[in-house]
Amino acid sequence: MIYVENLTKKFGAITAVDNISFEIQKGQIFGFLGPNGAGKTTTIRMLSTLIAPTEGKISIDDRNPDKDSGYIRSIIGILTETPGMYEKISAYENLNYFSSFYSIEEKSRKESIEKFLRMFELWERRLDPVSTYSKGMKQKLALARALIHKPKILFLDEPTAALDPESAFMVRSYIEKLKEEDITIFLCTHNLEEASNLSDVVCIIKSKIIKIATLDELQKNRKGKKIEIILKGSSSKYLNLIKQFNEITYIKTDKNSINLSLENPEKTNPILIKKLVEAGAEILYFNELKASLEEIYLELIRG
Amino acid sequence: MKNASLIFKKEIKEILKNRSIWLPILAVSIIFSVIFPAALTLGLEGIIKDPDAANFINKVFQGTDNLQLAMLQFMIKQFMIFLLLIPAMLPSLIAPASIVLEKESNTLEPLIATPIKTGELLLGKTLTSLIPSFSITFIDFVLITIIIDSIAYTRFKLLPLPTWDWAVVTFVLSPVISFIITMICLIVSSRTADIRSAQGIGAVIIFPIYAVVGLQIAGLFLLNIKYLFVVCAVLIAVCPIVLKLAIKIFDRENILTKWKMK
Numbered sequence: 001m002i003y004v005e006n007l008t009k010k011f012g013a014i015t016a017v018d019n020i021s022f023e024i025q026k027g028q029i030f031g032f033l034g035p036n037g038a039g040k041t042t043t044i045r046m047l048s049t050l051i052a053p054t055e056g057k058i059s060i061d062d063r064n065p066d067k068d069s070g071y072i073r074s075i076i077g078i079l080t081e082t083p084g085m086y087e088k089i090s091a092y093e094n095l096n097y098f099s100s101f102y103s104i105e106e107k108s109r110k111e112s113i114e115k116f117l118r119m120f121e122l123w124e125r126r127l128d129p130v131s132t133y134s135k136g137m138k139q140k141l142a143l144a145r146a147l148i149h150k151p152k153i154l155f156l157d158e159p160t161a162a163l164d165p166e167s168a169f170m171v172r173s174y175i176e177k178l179k180e181e182d183i184t185i186f187l188c189t190h191n192l193e194e195a196s197n198l199s200d201v202v203c204i205i206k207s208k209i210i211k212i213a214t215l216d217e218l219q220k221n222r223k224g225k226k227i228e229i230i231l232k233g234s235s236s237k238y239l240n241l242i243k244q245f246n247e248i249t250y251i252k253t254d255k256n257s258i259n260l261s262l263e264n265p266e267k268t269n270p271i272l273i274k275k276l277v278e279a280g281a282e283i284l285y286f287n288e289l290k291a292s293l294e295e296i297y298l299e300l301i302r303g
Numbered sequence: 304m305k306n307a308s309l310i311f312k313k314e315i316k317e318i319l320k321n322r323s324i325w326l327p328i329l330a331v332s333i334i335f336s337v338i339f340p341a342a343l344t345l346g347l348e349g350i351i352k353d354p355d356a357a358n359f360i361n362k363v364f365q366g367t368d369n370l371q372l373a374m375l376q377f378m379i380k381q382f383m384i385f386l387l388l389i390p391a392m393l394p395s396l397i398a399p400a401s402i403v404l405e406k407e408s409n410t411l412e413p414l415i416a417t418p419i420k421t422g423e424l425l426l427g428k429t430l431t432s433l434i435p436s437f438s439i440t441f442i443d444f445v446l447i448t449i450i451i452d453s454i455a456y457t458r459f460k461l462l463p464l465p466t467w468d469w470a471v472v473t474f475v476l477s478p479v480i481s482f483i484i485t486m487i488c489l490i491v492s493s494r495t496a497d498i499r500s501a502q503g504i505g506a507v508i509i510f511p512i513y514a515v516v517g518l519q520i521a522g523l524f525l526l527n528i529k530y531l532f533v534v535c536a537v538l539i540a541v542c543p544i545v546l547k548l549a550i551k552i553f554d555r556e557n558i559l560t561k562w563k564m565k
Contacts, residue, residue, distance in 0.1 A: 011560065045559060048416055049555075050412070050415060050416060050555050050556070050559055051555065051556040051559055051560065052556060070418050070420070071418075073416060073417060073418045074418040076416070078412075078413065078416045080409070080412045080413055080416075082409040083409070084408060084409035084410045084411075084412060084413045085408060085410065086313075086317065086404075086408055086410055087408050088317055088320050088321070089313070089316065089317065089320075093313075097309065097313050098413065098414070098417060100309050101306055101309065101417035101418055101419045102417065102418060103418075142413070145413065
C-alpha cells in the first residue's frame with residue numbers, strides 16, 4: 001500500500017529525513033516512533049503529498065505522488081499534530097466543510113458526519129462553536145474529520161495525546177477495528193505502550209531508520225536477555241556468586257528476587273541455575289522477562 | 304471552481320461573525336457614500352456663495368457658465384478619489400484576516416491535505432476578499448450617485464452623475480485596485496502570524512492611495528479621464544506580476560515550510 005525507497009528531505013543544510021526505505025502492506029498498522037525532530041512529521045507530509053522529497057521514491061496505492069497527488073489525497077485521512085478546527089463555527093459545520101472537498105454524495109456524507117459525531121460522543125454538542133470544546137473533544141473531532149471520507153490510508157500523529165484515559169481507550173479500540181476493515185494505518189506516537197499494543201510493525205527513526213521490525217523480532221534480536229529469579233529466602237547472599245559470570249551485564253537484587261541481563265542465556269542459564277542450587281539457593285521461579293518497547297526504543301535511540 | 308466557492312461561502316460566514324472586520328467597512332461606507340455626499344451637496348449653495356470657492360472653481364473650470372454644475376463636478380472628482388480608498392481598504396481588512404484566522408486555528412494543514420488544489424485555495428481566498436470589496440464599492444458608488452443626483456435634481460435641476468470617469472473608476476479602477484491589494488495582502492499575510500500585524504501591513508500597503516487622495520486635495524492635480532486610463536493601464540500591467548507571486552506563495556510546500564505560523 002505504501003512503498004518508500006531511499007527517501008530524503010533536506011531543508012537547506014538540514015537533513016530532516018535521511019535515506020529511509022520501508023514498505024507497508026494493506027491493513028497493517030505501522031508504528032512510526034522517534035524523538036522530537038526525528039523527521040516523523042516531515043515523512044507524513046511527504047507521504048501525504050504535502051511536500052516533495054528531495055530524493056527518493058514514494059508509491060501510495062501504486063500511484064506516484066508527482067502525478068496523482070489529488071487521487072492520493074482523496075484516499076488518505078490525516079490527523080495532524082494539532083487538531084486544527086475552525087473555532088468560530090460548529091463541529092457539524094467543520095466536518096461538513098472539510099468533507100465537502102471529497103467526492104462523496106451529500107446524503108452519505110451527512111450520514112457519515114452523524115455516525116462519527118455520535119461515535120465520538122459529540123452529537124449532542126454538534127451545533128456548538130468549536131471554541132467551546134475541550135482539548136480532548138477537539139482531538140476527537142479531528143479524528144472524525146480524518147475518517148469521514150472513508151480513507152484507505154490513515155496517518156495519525158499522536159491520536160490519543162490530548163485524550164482522557166476513557167477516550168484514549170475508545171480511540172485505540174477504534175484503531176484496532178479499522179485494521180479489521182483493511183485500512184492501512186501510519187501511527188506516529190510517543191506513547192510506546194500504545195505503539196506496542198497496536199502496531200504490526202515498528203519503525204524507529206532519528207532522521208535515518210534505526211530499526212524496523214515487528215515487536216517480536218525487536219525483542220528476539222535484542223542484545224542480551226533479561227531474567228528474573230525468585231528464591232525462597234534472601235537473594236543478596238548470592239550476589240557475589242552471580243558476579244563471577246562474565247556473560248551477566250546487569251544485576252539487581254531485591255529481597256528474594258534477582259533481576260539480571262545476560263548474553264547468550266541458552267548457554268549461561270543451566271550453569272547459573274546449577275551454581276545457585278549448589279550454593280543452597282531454593283529457586284521458586286526462573287523467568288525470562290520480555291523487554292518492553294520502551295526499553296528497546298530507549299536502547300536504540302541512545303545507541 | 305466548486306472548491307473555491309466552498310471556501311468563499313465558509314469565509315464569508317466567518318467574516319460576518321467577526322465584527323472587527325465588517326464594522327469598520329460599514330462605518331467607512333456610510334461616511335463616504337452617504338454622509339459626506341449628502342452634506343456637501345446640501346451645502347453646495349453656501350459653498351458657492353463664498354467668493355474664494357467661486358473663484359477657485361472658475362479657475363479650474365475656465366469659462367464655466369454654470370457654477371453649480373462646475374462645483375458639483377469638482378466635488379464628484381473629490382468623492383471619486385476618496386472612494387478609491389474603499390476598494391483598497393476592504394481587501395486590506397479581509398484578506399489578511401482570511402489567512403491569519405487559518406493560521407491561528409491551525410487549519411491550513413488539514414485543509415491542504417484534502418484533494419483541494421492550491422489554485423482553488425488561492426481563488427477561494429481571493430474571492431473572499433474581492434467579491435465583498437467589489438460589491439460594497441459598487442453599492443457605495445450607486446448610493447453616491449442616487450444621493451447626489453436626487454439632491455442636485457431637486458435643488459438645481461441637475462443630474463451630474465454618472466460620468467465617464469465615474470464609470471471607469473467604478474468598473475475598472477476599483478476592481479483592479481481591489482485585486483492588487485488582495486494579492487499583496489495575501490502575500491504579506493503568509494509572513495505574519497497575527498491579525499493585527501497583518502492588517503497593520505495592509506494599512507501601509509494602501510498608503511499610495513492615501514498619497515493620491517492627498518495630492519488631489521492639495522490641488523496638485525485633478526483626476527481626469529486621461530489620467531484614469533494611464534493609471535488603469537499601469538495597474539492592469541501589475542496584476543499578472545502580483546498574481547504570479549501569490550501563486551508561488553500558495554504552494555503546499557511553501558505554506559507548510561515557509562509561512563510564519565503561530
